[in-house]
Structures are given as structure tokens and as C-alpha cells.
Amino acid sequence: MPDLAKALSIGDLRRLARRRLPRFLFEIIESGVEDERSLERNELAFARHRLLPRYLVDVSRRDQSALLLGRRYAAPFGIAPTGFAGLLRRGAEVAMARAAAASDIPFVLSGASIAAMETIAAAAPHHAWYHLYPARDASVTQELLRRAEAAGFETLVLTVDNPVFPKRERDTRNGFKHPMTLSPFMVADALAHPAWLLEYLRHGGMPRMENWARFLPEGASSDDVATFFRSQSPSVQTWRDLDRLRAAWPGRLILKGIQHPADAALAVQAGVDGIVVSNHGGKSFDPLPSPLETLPGVVRVVGGRLPVMLDSGIRRGSDIVIARCLGASFAFVGRAALYGVVAGGEAGARRMIDILRQEVDLSLALIGCPDIAALGPHFLLHPPDPHPWDWNAPDEAGLRTGVTGSLLKAQPA
Numbered sequence: 001m002p003d004l005a006k007a008l009s010i011g012d013l014r015r016l017a018r019r020r021l022p023r024f025l026f027e028i029i030e031s032g033v034e035d036e037r038s039l040e041r042n043e044l045a046f047a048r049h050r051l052l053p054r055y056l057v058d059v060s061r062r063d064q065s066a067l068l069l070g071r072r073y074a075a076p077f078g079i080a081p082t083g084f085a086g087l088l089r090r091g092a093e094v095a096m097a098r099a100a101a102a103s104d105i106p107f108v109l110s111g112a113s114i115a116a117m118e119t120i121a122a123a124a125p126h127h128a129w130y131h132l133y134p135a136r137d138a139s140v141t142q143e144l145l146r147r148a149e150a151a152g153f154e155t156l157v158l159t160v161d162n163p164v165f166p167k168r169e170r171d172t173r174n175g176f177k178h179p180m181t182l183s184p185f186m187v188a189d190a191l192a193h194p195a196w197l198l199e200y201l202r203h204g205g206m207p208r209m210e211n212w213a214r215f216l217p218e219g220a221s222s223d224d225v226a227t228f229f230r231s232q233s234p235s236v237q238t239w240r241d242l243d244r245l246r247a248a249w250p251g252r253l254i255l256k257g258i259q260h261p262a263d264a265a266l267a268v269q270a271g272v273d274g275i276v277v278s279n280h281g282g283k284s285f286d287p288l289p290s291p292l293e294t295l296p297g298v299v300r301v302v303g304g305r306l307p308v309m310l311d312s313g314i315r316r317g318s319d320i321v322i323a324r325c326l327g328a329s330f331a332f333v334g335r336a337a338l339y340g341v342v343a344g345g346e347a348g349a350r351r352m353i354d355i356l357r358q359e360v361d362l363s364l365a366l367i368g369c370p371d372i373a374a375l376g377p378h379f380l381l382h383p384p385d386p387h388p389w390d391w392n393a394p395d396e397a398g399l400r401t402g403v404t405g406s407l408l409k410a411q412p413a
């Protein structure tokens with residue numbers, strides 16, 4: 001077990017994770033799509049911002065607790081859904097859920113997880129959210145929803161930014177496919193990483209996606225389950241499907257992956273409870289903007305009617321502070337959480353949370369803002385420009401999408 005206390009930053013946890021994993025698996029975390037420009041843009045978008053400090057403020061006590069969906073969390077960030085985490089390290093989803101609960105932040109279980117949703121609900125009953133990958137067969141989706149409700153999940157996340165499977169060239173070049181077959185190169189790679197390999201072998205090889213295994217006869221192999229999952233997902237969703245989901249799901253419903261202000265307006269109208277502005281951490285489509293660029297437009301259109309959250313590119317606590325200055329109520333981290341949990345299981349996930357919390361705390365002290373709720377554009381050297389589009393102008397080219405009428409209805413009076 002590495003000495004996690006020596007990891008001072010998310011970058012340090014990343015190095016530990018890289019050491020532990022075979023390269024083809026580490027690269028599943030790292031990869032984006034196509035030329036990986038959106039991946040690069042996500043981090044650059046944060047680097048472009050400067051925080052403008054205020055001094056001679058009493059910062060001897062700082063409060064970073066954040067209100068979200070009617071409750072207060074200890075920190076302004078949570079753990080985003082990441083599929084197949086349990087392949088990267090056994091029990092990774094349970095470890096992240098436990099670490100999140102112990103630190104009082106939310107954890108979102110991916111619809112492509114290894115762990116069963118009931119296991120996660122039991123591990124973190126008040127902190128786990130469930131992320132739905134709807135199935136092509138509506139009865140499968142209904143059953144997933146029924147189980148999520150029965151397990152006690154109160155918050156459901158629907159990801160909208162991968163309606164079809166994206167072009168993940170790095171993963172394909174590395175030979176990663178689903179179901180996974182190990183080429184001689186991958187076997188050699190695994191042999192060079194004995195900690196991962198021993199764990200893999202000790203637990204019987206390729207783990208199954210337990211939520212999807214329930215739809216197959218008992219004893220189905222991990223390959224059978226993966227093949228079934230791929231036959232059901234991705235499943236194209238429309239606003240009409242969202243209406244049906246809204247009617248079927250009694251708890252809170254969050255849309256993840258919204259970037260267009262017009263979609264944000266439609267989401268408000270559809271009665272969702274929150275939006276995560278996201279480009280799937282650069283794993284969707286290369287020409288997509290970084291969520292930090294589209295956040296101000298979404299925040300403006302939503303007008304405080306629901307929380308607007310953000311993920312993609314967060315590697316430092318100061319990134320979370322910048323996102324708050326631009327109007328995000330809350331942030332989520334994907335890769336940072338995977339680095340932590342791969343590096344050190346539950347303790348590694350806790351270390352990731354502690355590092356980000358300490359960095360948020362330090363940022364608040366160093367810019368003279370003891371209360372996170374007081375962050376805003378006035379702490380940015382370059383506050384965002386007014387959005388280039390006029391969202392009330394139905395004839396503007398950008399709005400000829402058939403959603404203009406709904407958009408206008410959704411505008412605040």
C-alpha cells in the first residue's frame with residue numbers, strides 16, 4: 001500500500017494509480033475521444049481564469065459546506081459516475097461510496113458499474129445517487145428504476161451527452177473493448193503490474209456488471225453480461241422519454257451533460273431537479289465546448305430555478321472555487337476519484353477528498369472569502385462576457401432548432 005499521506009495533490013494520486021494499473025487500463029481513465037481536444041480544453045478552461053483576491057478580511061474560519069437539493073454537504077463537490085471502476089480496482093465503487101459518506105459528500109453510482117446498486121445503497125444510504133443508463137428495452141429500464149427506488153436511492157442522474165457510442169480512438173488502439181479479451185500484449189502489460197494482476201486473479205478474473213447480470217440466467221459470465229449491456233446501451237433518448245422518466249421516477253431527477261442554454265430551459269420546463277453541465281470529461285465529442293465555457297449561459301437561462309452543477313477538468317480545489325464564481329452550485333470529479341481509489345482503495349478515495357477539501361479551504365482563505373456562498377464573478381479577474389446569443393430572439397440562427405417556443409415559455413417573466 002503506498003504512503004497516501006505523501007500524495008499532496010491529485011497529480012500525485014494519478015502517478016500512484018498509473019504505477020498500479022496495466023497501461024491499457026490506466027488509459028481508460030485518461031482517454032478522451034478522437035484527437036482529445038475537448039479533454040485538453042477542459043483543464044485549459046480552468047487555467048485561463050485568475051482569481052482576484054481581497055485582503056484584510058477575517059479568514060481565520062472558513063466554511064465550504066454547500067447547500068444542494070435541500071441538504072447541506074460538507075464540501076462543494078461530489079464523485080461523478082464512472083463506469084467499470086470495479087475493474088480498475090476490486091470493490092472500487094463500494095470504496096468510493098464509503099469514502100463519500102464518511103466525508104459527507106455525494107457519490108454517483110454509474111449505470112455501468114460492477115457493484116450492484118443495492119450494495120452501494122447499503123454502503124452509503126444517505127449519500128449515494130444512482131445514474132441510469134436507460135435500456136433499449138423499456139421493461140429493463142423500468143426494472144432498473146424499480147430496483148433503484150426499492151434500494152432507497154432518492155436521486156437519479158440521467159446522462160444525455162452520449163446518445164450513441166463515441167469514437168474513443170485511444171481505447172480502441174489499446175485493444176480495450178467490451179467484453180474484454182486479453183491480447184498477448186495486454187497479458188504482458190498485466191504481468192508487469194502484479195498488484196493489479198494478483199487481485200484480478202484472486203477474484204476470479206473479469207468482474208460482472210451486477211446490475212445487468214440480473215436480467216440473465218443465474219451464472220451468466222461477465223462476457224455474457226457485457227454483451228447484454230452493449231445490446232441495450234446506448235439507447236437514444238428524447239425529451240418525450242424524459243417526460244416519461246419524470247412521471248415514473250418519484251425522487252429527484254438530475255440531467256447530466258447539458259451544455260446548450262436552450263436545453264437547460266427545456267430541462268427546467270420538464271421538471272428536473274438539477275442540471276450537471278458536463279462534456280463527459282472529454283469522452284463524448286471533440287468539438288464540444290468545455291463546460292466551464294457554457295456554464296454562464298446555462299446559469300443565466302436557469303435563473304436560480306434549479307441548481308446548476310459542473311464537472312469535467314477539475315484537478316484542484318481552486319478549480320471548484322472558479323466554477324462557483326461562474327455560477328455552479330456544486331462540482332463533481334470523475335478522474336480525480338478514480339486516481340484516488342485505484343491508488344489506495346477507500347483510503348485513497350478519502351485522500352482525494354481531503355486534498356480537494358484542503359485546497360478549497362486554502363483558496364477561500366487566500367482570496368479573502370471565508371464563506372463559499374459569497375463567491376461570485378467579482379472574484380474573477382475576467383468575469384464572463386455576456387453570452388453571445390440573445391436567448392429571447394426566436395429568429396436568431398442559433399435557435400432554429402424547433403425548441404424556440406418552449407424556450408420562450410421557460411424564460412422568467
Ligand SMILES: Cc1cc2nc3c(=O)[nH]c(=O)nc-3n(C[C@H](O)[C@H](O)[C@H](O)COP(=O)(O)O)c2cc1C
Pocket residue numbers: 028029030042080081082083110111112131159256278279280281282283311312313314332333334335336
Ligand atoms: C473512466 C471513466 C468512466 C466514466 N463513466 C461514465 C458513466 O458511466 N456515466 C457517465 O455519465 N459519465 C461517465 N464518465 C464521465 C464522468 O461522470 C464525468 O463527467 C467526468 O469524468 C468529469 O471529468 P473529469 O474526469 O475531468 O473530472 C466517466 C469518466 C471516466 C473518466
